Amino acid sequence: MSNVADFPLLSLILFTPLAGAVLLLFVNRQSEDAIRWIANVVAGIGFLVSLPLWFWFEPQGAQWQFVERLEWIPSIGAEYSLGVDGFSALLVLLTTMMGSIAILSSWTAITERVKEYYIFLLVLQTGMIGAFVSLDFLLFFLFWEVMLVPMYFLIGIWGSDRRLYSAIKFFLYTLVGSVVMLLGILAIYFEHHAMTGIYSFDVTRFHELTLPVGLQWWVFLAFFLGFAVKVPMFPFHTWLPDAHTDAPTAGSVILAAVLLKMGTYGFIRFSLPILPEATIEFVPMVIWLSIIGVIYGALVALAQRDWKRLVAYSSVSHMAMVMLGMFSLNPVGIMGSIVQQINHGISTGALFLIVGIVYERRHTREISEYGGLSKIMPVYAVVFLIMTMSSIGLPTLNGFIGEILILQGVFVVNKMWAAVAASGIVLGAAYMLWLYQRTMFGNVDNPKNESLPDLNIRELATFVPLIVLAVWIGLYPSPFLRRLDSSVMHVVSRVNAAYAPLNADGGADASAPVDGSLAGGQ
Amino acid sequence: MVDTIVIPLLKIAILLNAVLVAVSYLVLLERKVIAFVQSRLGPMRVGPHGVLQPIADAVKLMTKEDITPARADRWVFTAAPIMVMVPALIVFAVIPFGPEVELFGRSVPLYITDINIGLLYIVSVASLGVYGIILGGWASNSKYPLLSSLRASAQLISYEVAVTMTLVSLVLMAGTLSMVGIVESQRDAGLWFVFAQPVAFAIFFIGGLAETNRAPFDMPEAEQELTGGFHTEYSGMRFALFFLAEYANMIVISSVATTLFLGGWLRPFPGVEGLAFLDLIPAWIWFVLKTFVFLYVFLWIRATLPRYRYDQLMRLGWKVLIPIAIGNVIVTGVAKVLL
Amino acid sequence: MDVIWLIPILPGIGAAVNGLLGIRFFSKAQSAAVACGSMGLAAALSIYAFVQLLGSESRVHDVVVATWIPAIALETVDGIGAFAVDWAFRLDPLSGMMILVVSGIGLLIHIYSTSYMHGESDAGYARFFCYLNLFCFFMLTLVLGANLLVMFVGWEGVGLCSYLLIGFWYQKQSASDAGKKAFLVNRIGDWGFVLGIFLIFFTFGTLDFREVAAGAAAMPIETAEFGVISLICLFLFVGATGKSAQIPLYVWLPDAMEGPTPVSALIHAATMVTAGVYMVCRNAVLFTHAPMVMTIVAVIGGVTALMAASIGLTQTDIKRVLAYSTVSQLGYMFLATGVGAFAAGAFHLMTHAFFKALLFLGSGSVIHAMNDEQDMRHMGGLKTFMPVTFVTMLVGTLAIAGIPPLAGFFSKDEILFQTFLHNRVLWILAVATAGMTAFYMFRLMAMTFYGEYRGPAWEHGEGHDAGEDHSDHDGHGAWHGPHESPTAMTGPLMALAVGAIVAGFVGIPAALGGGNAIEHFLEPSFTVEATEEAGPVAEAAGEAEEVHEVSHAAELGLMALSILVALGGIALAHRLYIRRPELAEAWRARWAGAHRLLLNKYYVDELYQSTVVRGTMSGGRGLWRFDGRVVDGAVNGTGWLTLASSWCSQLFDRYVVDGAVNLVGWSASESSFSLRRIQTGLIQNYALVMLLGVFVFVSIYLLVR
Amino acid sequence: MLEITTTHYLVLSAALFMIGVIGVMVRRNIIIIFMSIELMLNAVNVNLVAFSQQWQHVVGQVFAVFVIAVAAAEAAVGLGIILAFYRNKETVNIDEMNVMRW
């Protein structure tokens, strides 16, 4: 990666959407089509420039790749330091892809304040990418907060029904979590200074830190609140259905596909490696909350009459599954957790797009308003079927890989947990199939549905990459899993002593000092 | 003492007389030219071919009753023609009619003075001419003159901007504000600036027409609209001053144009050795010739072109000439830096 | 033989072509050609592979196509292992037999469907074949899979196809309901299956069947305690009950008859539903190590067989009768595996595939002829209208009833015999079931083909007489009365009939002088090859052979008994439904309660509906309410509390803090009445003040300097 | 006294400035007031140029140039305001310009 290292790829990826947003500022608000074109092209470019993350990333290479370090606020040791490992590289790719899909999907859906809408989406994009690539905790926090504002406006301005309520709920909820998280960050920051005498927010340094267990305990709780709200985990999930339901389609897609990953990303990147002892201590709590979340989300989804809300609750269930795998604290579970995050991004993102398409045509999300759409919109029905199957974890599609890894990972830790959690699979199939039946099957009872147009090329184009990815991950996940090896082993070696020796002789040098990234950069 | 006081005073005296005579005869020339253009003969009675007509006119004007309108602002009314005339005359202070010449055993420059901000001086002084017009119109306490004067001053100020801009590009070329310096730089370049700055020249010429209120921009004196223009209420000598000032201004513009664009006293194509025989003609003759050509064009245009409408005139000034002039400055600057 | 992975892929390609292109562009002939062609190739390839297998020394051939899940470290009971799964396919006797059955019967049913589904639109036609091909793809993956996860792929995939095909006529509420029910019930089974997989990996550190078997063989047989292998087997069996419609998860299968009849034949009779049996056979070594689970399997199988058969006695829907019959036969197979006779189970699986497919296709032919009428009470006397169907169905009926020398006789008898050796109670159940089977099957035949025609009247169109074979019948035009089906349908019927006759000959038991070839052929699939570790199994097999040796006579006796029972059933049916139909009415009246109980399928559906489904749904609704009121309520409550406290503090703010501020403001405004005179609005006054300031400063400067 | 020093210029400047101040203080015609302000600016320029002369450095003149630029801007905007005000109130009397008082 020597020749690659000098090129500020991550900065380029990071600021491409922002540059697009700035560009949009100078476009006349009346020329909406021009705005749409620009936004789409920018998002497309954003995706294209992120592709090197896939091709130039070396699964066997250093832990942190594409590292960039610049001074930011030297007085407090904060740096503008970016870098990715396999995990964040995949999430960045997911972000850029879902971002461009979300923007593409908004072409006809958004007719008011088009300019602001796209600007917000692009700014949001930068915020999300930034959070994933930051290696500086403060920088991460900055981007973390940056995401909040555009999303707030996206929900609050372009949402439906109770959008203001939802927007404020979303905003306050996550803000409370992040404020507490900031306390946690500061606690580590000062403890790090007390231990090493260096003021730094460098995450890679924190990863090598052995904090006192008492402190870890509190910091874990602080982080837990911040991240669990974002995931969202069981008792903190209620913002999600509201926000999802009332957000515009693209907002829901981004929210589900990327924003929720912030929480899980936070856990894997920060909570687990920095606070290993506390993590181990909290495993039962998190696991049980996750299990409750899996079943609870599925059961509540079963009771929904609102299509989008149903998908939102399914999201709760799936994300709980992700958390479950993560806190199995073994490679398979964490790997599955990460894969499932990407899967969730793909399939739930697609499901929201699917809802958005009929919502745009009919302006209602009531499931009972639909029925028999298979007849009218066959292509749509096929897409929906594939994504339903992906969502419920049908083998050969992506969801299966994630679920099987997660459950296998959890199973070796505790059979009971796995057995209970696995019942979520049954319920997942139940609500999704029932939804599918109620909307797609049967006769066209509602005359309003009779003339719904099927997917047009643009809409189909938003789905094709998702379907391709779903099948790819389902059939041949190796490229993904290989990229995650070192990240996963790095995390596991911090939290699970059983795998430490495996690391030493393993090919992936996850346990190598993180400064290796610097060495690798030279 | 002789060098610092006597000679300059002498030069001033000669120049003033020359200019005034030239102005008088310019009036005759105008009548003649227009007459010829219109297939007439023009003044023929006074002297052979009317060559003494200017004197007759002068006598007439001086002997006419000098009327001051009732309720006019007497002082201003009186001062206005002077305020027009003076700037027109003092501009000549920096116009170089020729290089230093040996005269009676002394080296005498054929200009009154060469100050380092000569061009700026010309622009500054020219900008004062507007007062005479505006105040003359106002002091008459009559609506046509007032309107006319406002028109005239607006026109003047508008075109002044464009003209000044062309001068900027010229100064960029010459690298000096001194009039002599500008001529010399043309000599050194071996090229009249009219060839280097055709656009500037065109704008300067059009602006010059407008600044002197000459046809086709003689809006302030549009008889059909405003009777006689800002000097409607004037008569006698005060009118004569206005009248002469206009022609003096024509000469000013012509001589400035000559200096700036046509190489002043230089012969045509100063860089071409083969034309050196032209140097046989004295430098100041070259200058006068060129100026005369300009004056002729002024008259010619008056005889040929119809009058602009006022709004067209302003539009031409602001929306065409000024942007082009600015563009020209930019192009010149860029070229200057790059070449 | 390395191309066995092509066997599933071919129908997969067919499905893809039909799905991506066919639905939009293909005519019926084109989609049918693609589907049948791909299936034909797969069948040919299967035969080729099977022949090679027969000819080769080694009984096992593995093909690894690609890495699926690369190795990831994971702890097992033996320390850190590696969780890795390959796309691996395995051809061994068991899967060899299965691919023949699947691809062969699949092909026949494809051909049959080209005619049966002719009433569909072009798009629907292509969609149907797409699904059907996709099913074959997954089914072949299932049987060829070399490890549990690949098998699971097929397992779930066939579930999906089953869902899609049952709900093929999705406009029908009952059809889509049935599809969903099938999928969900299967999912419950899958829950057990995946847990079984996890536990297998945790226990053995691998998911490959043979390695698992080898690992299990090294462990003691858990006769005394319910150990880990027992748990594995129990989990796996839960999966099997789902897929193979055993108690308690059999309820989906009868409903699945909402699908098109070829689907019922292929998926819900011949292939998919037997996947559970296949899976148990695949893991035979595991199951032999868990005798307690074996018992459970046998009991469940036996009870299911009896229960389903008893329900079948009273059903009037022709396909439902067959469906319960299927459940019952599957119970037989589980009974066989439960008593350790894996080969017998597999054998019955094969023969059953033939005759049940035949029966279903025959019933399809009947339904087709009756213009989509399924109720047997509205049939009758069709023998004359459709002779080919009648004859072939009769063959199937005899086969399922266990009349020698038809296929069913050999396989069923083998099971009965093995059961008899193992457990007499179960044997009695099985025999009773056999009798019932014979009865309801002949009841079906009688109600359909004998007696008078009870169906609706038809129009005598010009040129079309009743019973005339007319292949242009497309379901859209006027119905011209029952008629024989076109060749595309009768052909497969006849082919299957031949199969139903001869399939049993591969397993003629020793008692009848045969070599029981199939049992020996399949043997390697049920044991581990490494001899030194195969001690217990080999011993068990040895014991079984000993028993064989001992009781040839008993076996023959049992055979005779079962034939008698079957004949009895047939005779009863003949008497009740052909000779004296009124007697059936009388009996029905006499045992009204029992009849109602059977007619309503023991109210199991209702039970599930009221407990599981309602429970789940009301649980969901309750939790939703909980979510909205309590969880979200807590959030909103927090919000409300914040608001309330902010209201309080606002009061404080208004009266105390703001009061103080207002005091200042008030005093300011009061004083301003006098002070405002300074604000004259005269600019010069302000300028004056400025000047004053200048004055003061200058003065200060002057004084201080 | 016959040698003209910077002090002379400064005094002149101060006097000119104060005349401007007086104009601002005394006159009610806002145009005159503006002109008085121009006088004051001029006084400042005289000051600057005088010091420029004293220190033999042209920076004072540079500043004077800036002052002139600002004066031009001020005149343009100020006179624009006067025109706008006149259009509405038909007066340029500063004593009548007091609507912003409240």
Next chain:
Amino acid sequence: MAEAFVFYGLAALILGFAVLVISTRNTVHSVLYLVVNFLLVAMLYVMLGAEFLAAIQVLVYAGGIVVLYLFVVMLVNLKRPPETHQDPRRQTRLGLALAGAVLAELVAIIVYSSTGESVPAAAPAEAGMVEGNVEQIGMLLYTNYLIPFEVASVLLLVAMIGAIVLAKREL
């Protein structure tokens, strides 16, 4: 000697015209006096060796700004004399007195401090800076004071736009 003579003459004229500017009733006359005042100041600049500034003074002040005043005076065609209304609260006399006092103080300060070591103004002829001070100003403006210069240009642009906006009846 001559210099002193010129200076005193100029100073007297400057102050005299300044007084006329603020004291004349007729606004147009006032403007005229202002022009004269500016021209005189320009001469003062010439005396001080600042020809460039003198030219600018004439060009911008006399030729531009004051013309603007004149225009406005003419546009503001008053039906009643501008100074009729007088607010009783204005403190004209106090203003005059204060102005006089400040002037006195300033003069005192200037004179007092100049008795010290103040450098006598060099005669323009001797000053080395006279020649080419246009170039010097240019250099300074375009190097050290480039940014103020640009800001000033922006200011002028803004003023221009502002004036147009204010003066135009409807945009």
